[in-house]
Amino acid sequence: MSVPLTFAGKVVVVTGAGGGLGREYALAFGRRGASVVVNDLGGDIKGGGKSSVAADKVVEEIKSKGGKAVANYDSVEDGEKVIQTALDSFGRIDIVVNNAGILRDRSFARTSDLDWDLIHRVHLRGSFMVSRAAWNHMKNQKFGRIIMTASAAGIYGNFGQANYSSAKLGLLGLANTLAIEGQKYNVHCNTIAPIAGSRLTETVMPPDLVESLKAEYVAPLVLWLSHDQCQENGSLFEVGAGWIGKLRWERSLGSIVRKKNQGMSPEAVRDQWNRICDFTNAKKPSTITESMASLVEVLSRVETEEGISANPTRGAPAPATSPLDAVGQKLPEMTFSYSHMQSILYALGVGMSTKDDDHLKFLYEGHEDFSCLPTFGVIPSMGSLMDGGLASLPGLEIDFTRLLHGEQYLEIYKPLPTSGTLTSQATIADVLDKGTGAVILMDVNTYSGKELLCYNQFSLFIVGAGGFGGKRTSDKSVSTVAPPKRAPDVVVTDATTRDQAALYRLSGDWNPLHIDPSFAAMGGFKTPILHGLCSFGFAGRHVLKQFANNDVSRFKSIKVRFVKPVLPGQFLQTEMWEEGNRIHIECKVKESGAVVLSGAYVDLHPAGDVPEVLPEVDGLRSELVFAEIGRRIKDLGVEMVKKVNAIFSWEITRGGNTVSLWTIDLKHGNGALLKGPYTGKADVTFTVSDEDFMDVVQGHLNPQKAFFAGKLKVRGNIMLSQKLEVILKDYAKL
Numbered sequence: 255m256s257v258p259l260t261f262a263g264k265v266v267v268v269t270g271a272g273g274g275l276g277r278e279y280a281l282a283f284g285r286r287g288a289s290v291v292v293n294d295l296g297g298d299i300k301g302g303g304k305s306s307v308a309a310d311k312v313v314e315e316i317k318s319k320g321g322k323a324v325a326n327y328d329s330v331e332d333g334e335k336v337i338q339t340a341l342d343s344f345g346r347i348d349i350v351v352n353n354a355g356i357l358r359d360r361s362f363a364r365t366s367d368l369d370w371d372l373i374h375r376v377h378l379r380g381s382f383m384v385s386r387a388a389w390n391h392m393k394n395q396k397f398g399r400i401i402m403t404a405s406a407a408g409i410y411g412n413f414g415q416a417n418y419s420s421a422k423l424g425l426l427g428l429a430n431t432l433a434i435e436g437q438k439y440n441v442h443c444n445t446i447a448p449i450a451g452s453r454l455t456e457t458v459m460p461p462d463l464v465e466s467l468k469a470e471y472v473a474p475l476v477l478w479l480s481h482d483q484c485q486e487n488g489s490l491f492e493v494g495a496g497w498i499g500k501l502r503w504e505r506s507l508g509s510i511v512r513k514k515n516q517g518m519s520p521e522a523v524r525d526q527w528n529r530i531c532d533f534t535n536a537k538k539p540s541t542i543t544e545s546m547a548s549l550v551e552v553l554s555r556v557e558t559e560e561g562i563s564a565n566p567t568r569g570a571p572a573p574a575t576s577p578l579d580a581v582g583q584k585l586p587e588m589t590f591s592y593s594h595m596q597s598i599l600y601a602l603g604v605g606m607s608t609k610d611d612d613h614l615k616f617l618y619e620g621h622e623d624f625s626c627l628p629t630f631g632v633i634p635s636m637g638s639l640m641d642g643g644l645a646s647l648p649g650l651e652i653d654f655t656r657l658l659h660g661e662q663y664l665e666i667y668k669p670l671p672t673s674g675t676l677t678s679q680a681t682i683a684d685v686l687d688k689g690t691g692a693v694i695l696m697d698v699n700t701y702s703g704k705e706l707l708c709y710n711q712f713s714l715f716i717v718g719a720g721g722f723g724g725k726r727t728s729d730k731s732v733s734t735v736a737p738p739k740r741a742p743d744v745v746v747t748d749a750t751t752r753d754q755a756a757l758y759r760l761s762g763d764w765n766p767l768h769i770d771p772s773f774a775a776m777g778g779f780k781t782p783i784l785h786g787l788c789s790f791g792f793a794g795r796h797v798l799k800q801f802a803n804n805d806v807s808r809f810k811s812i813k814v815r816f817v818k819p820v821l822p823g824q825f826l827q828t829e830m831w832e833e834g835n836r837i838h839i840e841c842k843v844k845e846s847g848a849v850v851l852s853g854a855y856v857d858l859h860p861a862g863d864v865p866e867v868l869p870e871v872d873g874l875r876s877e878l879v880f881a882e883i884g885r886r887i888k889d890l891g892v893e894m895v896k897k898v899n900a901i902f903s904w905e906i907t908r909g910g911n912t913v914s915l916w917t918i919d920l921k922h923g924n925g926a927l928l929k930g931p932y933t934g935k936a937d938v939t940f941t942v943s944d945e946d947f948m949d950v951v952q953g954h955l956n957p958q959k960a961f962f963a964g965k966l967k968v969r970g971n972i973m974l975s976q977k978l979e980v981i982l983k984d985y986a987k988l
């Protein structure tokens with residue numbers, strides 16, 4: 255048996271409680287133990303006259319059944335007096351039911367100033383005055399329930415009720431805001447649109463319909479919404495004849511009607527009208543944040559895309575897409591030109607300072623060893639990605655207020671130049687469904703000319719976008735690694751400044767989340783948060799200094815997971831464990847002790863070990879070749895075969911003749927690249943265009959470079975053993 259809802263100890267004010275719905279509410283509250291203030295001015299339905307009779311009768315009725323009640327005869331416009339009665343009689347106020355109302359129906363053309371003002375004063379201003387008088391009492395006692403009474407006339411409009419409709423829907427707006435402001439004080443405000451046979455409805459409905467719309471079929475909803483067990487807040491209900499339904503907003507997906515850097519024309523609006531009004535796949539924003547978020551997303555799309563031409567099927571509903579559609583998609587090539595200024599700006603952005611002597615090599619272009627920080631490797635693709643490249647992919651309808659940087663892996667193949675022009679190619683490697691969010695894995699290769707300089711794996715966490723039916727893990731993801739279970743070998747504490755994010759963003763991550771308080775609020779943050787890659791840069795340089803003496807050529811790779819946001823101005827504490835050439839990292843916010851970077855590590859090249867440079871390859875390392883080949887083969891979706899083969903080879907052919915054959919023996923050390931005649935069967939064959947072929951044989955074009963540049967094409971069957979793949983992965987970890 256369910257426990258009855260009681261209101262013992264609670265004090266309720268019901269306005270307009272002399273009859274109809276208000277009377278029913280007052281009686282019901284009285285029966286269930288509440289102390290009731292029965293407010294009624296005793297006027298007629300048009301707002302004329304004044305009498306205490308109506309309220310007194312209801313008070314007597316409540317008392318006669320053993321309840322507690324007092325009458326109040328003030329106008330709701332004197333809200334203070336109404337609430338004062340509750341305070342004087344019962345010492346507190348817990349619940350306000352704004353019910354009082356009058357009608358002055360007129361067709362719009364005949365509505366006088368008085369008709370308009372009177373209705374607004376009683377309904378809208380009256381509810382405001384009574385609620386405001388109760389508000390602070392409710393806030394202070396951390397409990398309050400307010401009911402607003404709207405009407406179907408307000409929601410849908412009704413002939414002859416322009417004044418009433420507008421006041422009634424005004425009440426909904428008032429309630430929505432009170433719900434937000436009261437939430438954290440447990441002061442809830444909901445709105446009902448009752449359809450009940452009352453003095454008001456009698457004037458517009460036939461008597462038999464009025465009969466079935468009894469006030470007693472509305473009161474139970476009011477009581478439930480007023481109870482402390484009920485957590486509903488900011489909602490609107492239609493109720494009548496024993497039926498209750500909840501209402502919400504629905505918004506069409508809409509359409510972008512302008513192009514980047516162009517104005518917006520009424521013709522474009524006309525041409526997109528069907529799409530604008532099409533409710534297929536409609537959204538249901540329930541907060542201003544949700545509503546704004548899609549606008550932000552639209553803005554970012556306008557900046558990158560095509561606008562109208564993005565919707566080739568004019569007038570047709572947008573096709574349903576899934577995040578999984580994005581897997582394997584490549585983004586347009588990105589070009590990034592920079593001078594020493596960007597290198598220096600980045601170094602400042604991740605906390606370098608001239609107060610540390612050994613930072614000068616990163617801050618002064620005249621320094622004899624002027625260098626670019628290795629973690630700058632995340633920057634060349636950042637601007638283009640943030641400019642909307644990512645959002646342009648099918649299936650990735652990213653709500654940017656919900657995008658958090660989840661993880662980052664960066665591998666450097668050659669120290670980054672302090673200036674230059676680099677190109678980057680990005681591919682969506684996978685999309686994961688983490689339940690609480692979606693994770694987008696994006697692989698980015700950055701080249702200087704044809705030379706691969708670095709590889710990034712961005713892992714982007716879209717909060718709330720999970721549940722689309724994707725897989726939870728991916729073999730494409732570079733894993734985090736837990737630190738050893740012992741005290742760290744080195745701990746460095748470093749201050750971020752209040753303007754750290756404002757400075758860091760100048761390096762290309764323009765996400766407003768890090769600077770704009772209102773955007774941050776949309777993402778649920780009290781203040782803008784620091785870029786994940788800024789803390790990443792701090793941690794990276796801590797390792798570089800402590801374990802590699804700031805020698806950038808020793809920095810091989812870095813992986814981090816961002817587990818909690820950092821606020822600009824907080825202290826970062828980087829704990830480091832040395833395990834051979836791997837330095838494990840965990841980063842905390844010193845003030846709170848909260849771990850912010852976890853499972854992180856930096857891999858260093860051994861001291862004194864010049865990275866192995868293949869004679870023919872001009873700077874490319876053999877394991878990189880493996881990793882790249884592995885990635886490319888996987889990209890081709892080749893079926894795995896059980897054949898285990900430690901020799902991986904490919905040949906360059908022309909006219910069916912093998913001209914050059916390259917073999918990688920995975921058994922040998924770091925994977926030496928062997929050149930020479932190979933008598934066995936080649937597992938992989940690549941072909942090359944005549945032009946490129948000539949360049950290769952004449953020594954102008956290195957085969958590996960041609961391969962990376964996509965000039966060597968795969969031909970024939972490719973067989974890749976599982977063992978080989980495992981080995982390739984192991985190489986990636988070296």
Ligand SMILES: CCCCCCC[C@@H](O)CC(=O)SCCNC(=O)CCNC(=O)[C@H](O)C(C)(C)COP(=O)(O)OP(=O)(O)OC[C@H]1O[C@@H](n2cnc3c(N)ncnc32)[C@H](O)[C@@H]1OP(=O)(O)O
Nearest residue numbers: 639640658659660661688690715765785786816817818819
């Ligand atoms: C477009 C251009 C590219 C560049 C984009 C750059 C954008 C930048 O401007 C944006 C930023 O810099 S944001 C600032 C940096 N990031 C952060 O502060 C995020 C901090 N992390 C969090 O808040 C939570 O971990 C959070 C919210 C991420 C996850 O927390 P929960 O939802 O509570 O998840 P939880 O219950 O702990 O775990 C659920 C599953 O998700 C996995 N997971 C958790 N944290 C993850 C993370 N950080 N990255 C990836 N996966 C993560 C968990 O492992 C778990 O999955 P499983 O059960 O399979 O293990």
